Amino acid sequence: MKHHRTTAAVLLAAAVITAATGCGTTTDAGTKPAATPSKQTDPFTGLTAAQIELEARTATAAASSLRMNGTIYADGQSIDVNLALDTKGNCVGKLAPGELGTLDIIKNGPTVYLQGDERFWRNSLASAKRNSMPRAQSDALIAKFQGKWIKATPAMAKAMGTNVCDLSRLTDILDGDGGLNPDVKRGADITENGQPVAVVYEREAGSDEVTTIHVAKKGKPYPLRVITTGGIDDGDLYFSDFDQPVDATPPRPGQLLDPTKTAGV
Numbered sequence: 001m002k003h004h005r006t007t008a009a010v011l012l013a014a015a016v017i018t019a020a021t022g023c024g025t026t027t028d029a030g031t032k033p034a035a036t037p038s039k040q041t042d043p044f045t046g047l048t049a050a051q052i053e054l055e056a057r058t059a060t061a062a063a064s065s066l067r068m069n070g071t072i073y074a075d076g077q078s079i080d081v082n083l084a085l086d087t088k089g090n091c092v093g094k095l096a097p098g099e100l101g102t103l104d105i106i107k108n109g110p111t112v113y114l115q116g117d118e119r120f121w122r123n124s125l126a127s128a129k130r131n132s133m134p135r136a137q138s139d140a141l142i143a144k145f146q147g148k149w150i151k152a153t154p155a156m157a158k159a160m161g162t163n164v165c166d167l168s169r170l171t172d173i174l175d176g177d178g179g180l181n182p183d184v185k186r187g188a189d190i191t192e193n194g195q196p197v198a199v200v201y202e203r204e205a206g207s208d209e210v211t212t213i214h215v216a217k218k219g220k221p222y223p224l225r226v227i228t229t230g231g232i233d234d235g236d237l238y239f240s241d242f243d244q245p246v247d248a249t250p251p252r253p254g255q256l257l258d259p260t261k262t263a264g265v
Contacts, residue, residue, distance in 0.1 A: 042189065042198070042217065043217050043218075043221075044198050044215075044217070044221075048180075048186075049184040049185050049186035049200045050180040050181050050182055050184045051180065052184075052186065052198055052200050052215055052221070053180075053181055053184045053200045053202075053213060053215070054179075054180055054181075055215070055221040056200075056213060056215045056221050056222065056223045057223075059220045059221050059222050059223075060171055060222060060223060060239075061171040063167075063171065063222070063242045063243055064086055064087050064243050065084065065085065065086035065087065065167065065241065065242065065243055065244055065245070065246050066084070066085065066167070066222075066239055066240070066241060066242050066243075067082075067083065067084040067085075067093075067239065067240050067241040067244075068081055068082070068083050068085075068237050068238070068239060069081065069082045069083075069237065069238045069239075069240065070235065070236045070237035070238050071235065071236055071237075072233065072234070072235035072236075072237065073233055073234045073235060074233050077097065077098035077099070078098050079095060079096065079097045079098060080094075080095070080096035080097075081093070081094075081095060081096075081237065082094045083095075083105070083164070083165070084241060084244075084246045085107075085165050085166075085167045085170075085246060086167055086245075086246040087167050087168055088109070088246075089107065089108075089109045089110065089161065089165075089166075090107060090108060090109065090165075090246045090248035091105060091106075091107035091160075091161075091164070091165030091167075091246070091248065092105065092106055092107070092246055092247065092248050093105055095164075099119075099123075100119070100120060100123045100124075101116055101117045101118070101119030101120025101121070101122070101123055102116065102117045102119070102120055103115070103116045103117075103120050104116070104149075105160065105164070105165070106149070106248055106249075106250060106251065107157075107160060107161065107165045107248060108248040108249070108250050109248075110157060110161065111151065111152075111157060111250070112151070112152040112156065112157040112160045112161070112165075113149045113150065113151055113152065113250060113251055113256070114149065114150050114152055114156075115147075115148065115149045115150070115251075116145065118142055118146060121141075121142045121145050122138070122142055125138050125141070125142070144257060145257065147255075148255060148256065148257035149251040149255050149256050149257065150256070150257055150258075150259050151256060151258070181202065183202050183203070183205070184200050184201070184202045185200065185201055185202070186198065186199065186200050186201075187199035187200070187201055187212070189217070190214070192214060192224065192225065193224075195216060195217075195218065195224060196216075196217040196218060197214040197215055197216060197217055197224055197225075198214070198215045198217055199212060199213070199214055199215075200212070200213050200215060201213070204230075204231065207230065207231065208229075208230035208231070209228065209229070209230045209231030209232075210228070210229055210230055211226065211227070211228045212225075212226070212227045212228075212229075213225070213226050213227075214226075214227075220242070222239060222242050223239055224238065224239055224240070225237065225238050225239065226239070
């Protein structure tokens, strides 16, 4: 079996595309300041690239919360992601899956609330397998959805929790088997967004796919950025807000719409 891949982008791509197309503010990852070479003292002196990568995986697996912000690609489309999630089952943020619109998410424990824009709901209705709703009826339904939160069905809530908002699953896969990855190499250190980072990377055997991880050199060795290029599911994700509270306060009653009561629209 192939050694685990420390690429959150690939994991999240599969998760997000499943949830978003089956049922985000567009991130600013592309506008972040360019990275510059770092001349900071190296806390990883004496460690191999594989050991640095292991430290990053271990730190992430121990985090109680984090935020992911960036763009991933799956099945030929881009997905903008901005999600804060924790080990208590809370998750808040936005997904913008390509041309499908934008979806806001609040997951409070097992309960999930969704708020889509007009384009998201229109695409969702159009892709429903058994949708035979007349255009006028769907227009009226979408109008009712605007500005409202909808409580997800148990099946959808389970899918969101399993595929998108499960930090424990994400960190378990990141941590892999907990061993060293001999294929990881170290590049030149840089300073990105004012933070010195060590750069480690792995090239997929027999392909052009490269996964690059920027590991914090100050504080805990968290992965601050994961970039995957040259593969089928590329991505560029920034990680931040480690161990910070995730405010998953449910929408107020007046903001909620019960979809089961819109059947007559």
